[in-house]
Amino acid sequence: MLNKRFFKKLGLHALLLIITYILQHYVFPHLPLWGVKPLILPVAAIGIGFFGGSIWGGVFGIFAGILCDIAFVTTPLFTLVMPLIGLASGLLSEYALLRSLLSYLITSLLGLLVISFLQLFPFLFFRDVGLLILLRVTALQCAYSLLFVFPLYLPVRRLSRRRR
Amino acid sequence: MREFLKKKGIAIAAAALAVALILGIATYTLGGRSDFVTNAVNAVMRPVGSGVAVIADFMEGLYGYMFEYDRLKTENNDLKAKIADMEQQIRDSAAANEENKRLRRLLELREKRADFELESAYINSWGSSNWSSTFTINKGSGSGIELLDCVITEHGYLVGQVIKVGPSTATVRTIIDTNMNAGALIERTGISAVASGDFEKMREGKLKLTFIPDGAEILNGDTILTSGKGESIPKGLVVGKVTDAGLEPSALTQYAVISPSAALTELTQVFVIKSFDIVE
Numbered sequence: 482m483l484n485k486r487f488f489k490k491l492g493l494h495a496l497l498l499i500i501t502y503i504l505q506h507y508v509f510p511h512l513p514l515w516g517v518k519p520l521i522l523p524v525a526a527i528g529i530g531f532f533g534g535s536i537w538g539g540v541f542g543i544f545a546g547i548l549c550d551i552a553f554v555t556t557p558l559f560t561l562v563m564p565l566i567g568l569a570s571g572l573l574s575e576y577a578l579l580r581s582l583l584s585y586l587i588t589s590l591l592g593l594l595v596i597s598f599l600q601l602f603p604f605l606f607f608r609d610v611g612l613l614i615l616l617r618v619t620a621l622q623c624a625y626s627l628l629f630v631f632p633l634y635l636p637v638r639r640l641s642r643r644r645r
Numbered sequence: 646m647r648e649f650l651k652k653k654g655i656a657i658a659a660a661a662l663a664v665a666l667i668l669g670i671a672t673y674t675l676g677g678r679s680d681f682v683t684n685a686v687n688a689v690m691r692p693v694g695s696g697v698a699v700i701a702d703f704m705e706g707l708y709g710y711m712f713e714y715d716r717l718k719t720e721n722n723d724l725k726a727k728i729a730d731m732e733q734q735i736r737d738s739a740a741a742n743e744e745n746k747r748l749r750r751l752l753e754l755r756e757k758r759a760d761f762e763l764e765s766a767y768i769n770s771w772g773s774s775n776w777s778s779t780f781t782i783n784k785g786s787g788s789g790i791e792l793l794d795c796v797i798t799e800h801g802y803l804v805g806q807v808i809k810v811g812p813s814t815a816t817v818r819t820i821i822d823t824n825m826n827a828g829a830l831i832e833r834t835g836i837s838a839v840a841s842g843d844f845e846k847m848r849e850g851k852l853k854l855t856f857i858p859d860g861a862e863i864l865n866g867d868t869i870l871t872s873g874k875g876e877s878i879p880k881g882l883v884v885g886k887v888t889d890a891g892l893e894p895s896a897l898t899q900y901a902v903i904s905p906s907a908a909l910t911e912l913t914q915v916f917v918i919k920s921f922d923i924v925e
Binding site for chain 2: 505506507509510511516517518520552553554555600601604608610611614615618622
């Protein structure tokens, strides 16, 4: 009666979500690089969308967004944005890009730039903060986060293979 | 055999007696030193004895390996477990020692500020954002913590303010966060200003002193205290020390950079002020 394969896939996605959340919230805040912390959950959500399709990307994005808002104390920015980014990355791979590591890197960069812009937006328009420092943090944040594309590439690709 | 004993027995007995006598006399006359027979036997037997000793040692080792191995392995494991226990005890006692020191310092603070109702809490996790400075503590509304409660160290140094409260956890915004604003005063002169988070300074672990009145004198090393304005932060808490002072880009107003007295990156335990007397 129950679709075992579906529930197995669901369980594996949940496992990936939990592992990336633990890394995001408990491990990497203590391991900054160039003075910044990485965005791991968004990279995972983009990967799920990119290799697994827009629906899975959107659904994974909802939960990843909720967890991001807990980790970043930014309710409800990520809960709103992450499903859209997951969905968009899925659409990109379905219509515009080949499903490869390079494409995953490019899609992740685009997603991270969107997130970073939303993060710097209030500083740029409502506070007297120099553009240069904001761009510097954005660039470093994106660069550090993109490193996680490599360890995430195989797990998210394997998850998408199971679905076929 | 009988024939042989009859013929030679007496001769053999006599020879044996003679040898015994000679040996007895030799032992007596040598005064405790070994006689030549003993020496000869020892000389012949020494390498044999050494060889036997080596074999005996080897056999003993083999016996030990065969029959004592399990016992030694168990003993080794027991000892390892004991060492691990003892190391854990040392770590626990070091942590307990640190907590004890913090609580002693807190006791001194309590004597000075009897009006503070404090709640001790541990930091669960630090915020992952590069755009804010927050952390989560392991106490929440269940422990009487409320929104905008002030958070300090055991020394009475300002750490931040509670910005989110759950039943068993609370999120604290540190003093270097860009959304932080606290009424402040320069201890040396008593001049009022505002201690505010600044994005650029936050990345250096510092904050700014702004809204400084014209002509106010600020020196490096000046201590900045909370002024108590706003009723959510008590008066007299140490914010930090001035490390740099200058003019804003507009060149119209002064600012000062404050290095927080609370070592934010090293915090493990903090104290939430649940209530205090408001001094006018």
